[in-house]
Amino acid sequence: MSVSSAAISFVSCPPAQAEPIARALVERRLAACVSVLPKLQSIYRWQGEIESAEESLLLIKHPAEGFFALRDAVLELHPYELPEIVAVNVGEAHTPYLDWILASCR
Template sequence: MGTHDTPEPVYVSLCTCPNMQTAQELAEALVSEHLAACVNILSGVVSIYRWQTEIETDNEVLLIIKTMESSVDALAARIDALHPYKVPEVISHPITAGNKNYLDWVRQCTANNH
């Protein structure tokens, strides 16, 4: 990478899971496959959403996934393949600012999946 090249954007992706076991299995798969550098697992999330014609309320576990822009599609596909939900939530947002050393670490950890 040259001195004037812009580093690849780092993204944060969110995914809800039905329970801690699913969350841990997904997180471990994503990190071990270099699709994510780090996954935080937050329990105690209450989700209220419309499914088909009903309003549902569920206790869920939230994954906060750090990855690179070029990994977002592969990450979503892998979650879709492993997730028990018919339509799992996977939404991704660019990180526009942050600790440069941390963002470089995310890039380094996820570079092996290309």
């Protein structure tokens, strides 16, 4: 197995949508695991204004080659016009854990 065959995607969302999005991604086998980090304060520029929002952060563990299907599902489920969907390929990790990620999404 190639260690780079897994990725972690970061998605911020309103707290009320965090668990439903996470559960849907796991149920659809697009993610092996989604960790929900609550109470994140985001400050950002949107349409020329500085905005602030309380959000949750989803850490989505998934096969790297499944990113585009994962992205499409997040776009379908997410309430934001422009959601954050950022993937980082895993360079090194515990091999049995990586095997579990891939097996969970088959």
